[in-house]
Amino acid sequence: MKTAAVHQPPPLSQIVxxxxxxxxxxMAAVGWLVTDKRMIGMDGGSATSxxxxxxxxSSWVVMMAAMMFPSIAPMVLxxxxxxxxxxxxxxxxxxxxxxxxxxxxxxxWSVAGLVSYTILWAGHEWSPTFLAWDNSGPYVAGAAVVxxxxxxxxxFKNVCLTKCRSPFEFLLAAWRPGRIGxxxxxxxxxxxxxxxxxxxxxxxxxxxxxxxxxxxxIAALIALEKLLPAKRVANRSIAVLLVVLGLxxxxxxxxxxxxxxxxxxxxxxxPM
Numbered sequence: 001m002k003t004a005a006v007h008q009p010p011p012l013s014q015i016v017x018x019x020x021x022x023x024x025x026x027m028a029a030v031g032w033l034v035t036d037k038r039m040i041g042m043d044g045g046s047a048t049s050x051x052x053x054x055x056x057x058s059s060w061v062v063m064m065a066a067m068m069f070p071s072i073a074p075m076v077l078x079x080x081x082x083x084x085x086x087x088x089x090x091x092x093x094x095x096x097x098x099x100x101x102x103x104x105x106x107x108x109w110s111v112a113g114l115v116s117y118t119i120l121w122a123g124h125e126w127s128p129t130f131l132a133w134d135n136s137g138p139y140v141a142g143a144a145v146v147x148x149x150x151x152x153x154x155x156f157k158n159v160c161l162t163k164c165r166s167p168f169e170f171l172l173a174a175w176r177p178g179r180i181g182x183x184x185x186x187x188x189x190x191x192x193x194x195x196x197x198x199x200x201x202x203x204x205x206x207x208x209x210x211x212x213x214x215x216x217x218i219a220a221l222i223a224l225e226k227l228l229p230a231k232r233v234a235n236r237s238i239a240v241l242l243v244v245l246g247l248x249x250x251x252x253x254x255x256x257x258x259x260x261x262x263x264x265x266x267x268x269x270x271p272m
Contacts, residue, residue, distance in 0.1 A: 008168060009085035012077065016084075020077055020098075024069040031066030035059070036212050053117060060113030061106060067219040068109070068193070071226045075189060076102060078167035079182070082175070097182035104186020105193070112194045116205065133253075133261060142250025144206035148199035149242030152235055160196035161235065164189075164226050197222055203242065207249070213258050 012020075038059055080098050087093045129135055151157055163170050170192070174185050200218050208214040221238050228234040248256045 009078075009081040010088065012081055012084060016080065017077060020080060021073055024073050024076060028066050028069040031062045031064075031069070032212070034062050035066055035215065038062075039212055056117045057110065057113055060116070061110055063215060064106060064109040064113070067215060067222065068105075070219075071223040072102075072105065072189075072193070074227070075164070075167040075170070078171055079185070082171055094177075094179045094182075097179055100179050100182040101186040101189075104183040104188075105190040106186075107183075108187050108190025108194060112198065112201070116201070120205070138253050139250050141206035142246045142248075145203045145246030145249055146243050147246075148203035149239045149246060151199035152239035152242065157196065157199075158235075160192050161225060161231065163192040164196050165231060196226075203246075208260055211260065217258075 011017075076098060079101050083093050083097060170189065171185065174188050176182070176184050200222060204211075204214055204218045207217075221241075225231070225234045225238055245256070249259065253259055253261050
């Protein structure tokens with residue numbers, strides 16, 4: 001679909017704009033606070049057991065809200081702008097569509113969390129000691145981080161990142177009316193975001209499963225590549241940083257700032 005002849009929707013009022021941004025940041029802040037309390041001691045990297053399914057999924061959803069809500073603000077604002085433009089033209093606009101768009105986004109990431117849980121659980125069930133730090137842990141973690149850096153340079157990463165950085169173009173092509181349509185668009189946007197960020201999430205789990213410090217680090221990388229004007233510079237810089245970091249984890253873990261090097265196999269995650 002060509003978008004050159006399509007006009008941008010009218011800007012939101014300052015009250016609505018700052019209200020939406022403030023709500024997203026407030027929910028992210030709550031997510032960080034809850035995560036900080038729940039994740040104490042859960043920074044054993046690839047050796048950390050995922051614990052129970054219910055605890056993992058609830059923690060994962062909170063973690064996604066904390067990490068992703070600041071960086072999806074432009075997409076949420078554009079969704080609201082398009083809704084407002086339709087309302088100004090006298091079209092019927094369903095109330096609550098934007099929250100459902102956000103809910104759809106979280107739903108997709110919840111599915112990604114279930115996949116992550118399955119992989120971690122299977123790894124610990126099939127070979128409980130393989131990921132231990134005194135066995136293959138540093139090399140597995142380092143390879144995951146290096147792999148995330150290399151994925152930054154892949155064509156699919158570029159396509160997904162472009163979708164995430166282009167709210168108007170994405171919504172124009174994916175637009176569906178009504179509340180169900182908003183939910184479906186949120187699911188679709190979440191899918192592109194997962195495609196963009198899944199390798200960074202793998203790196204996060206390798207560096208410290210739900211470690212708040214590494215969460216902040218990865219969330220900052222995601223925000224930089226989605227929000228900085230120079231996409232190529234941000235993308236390539238992050239790739240180099242991850243490759244260097246991954247090599248450090250694999251071969252000089254003790255010298256990596258902020259990396260918790262377990263003295264023994266980390267225990268399972270437990271509800272606080």
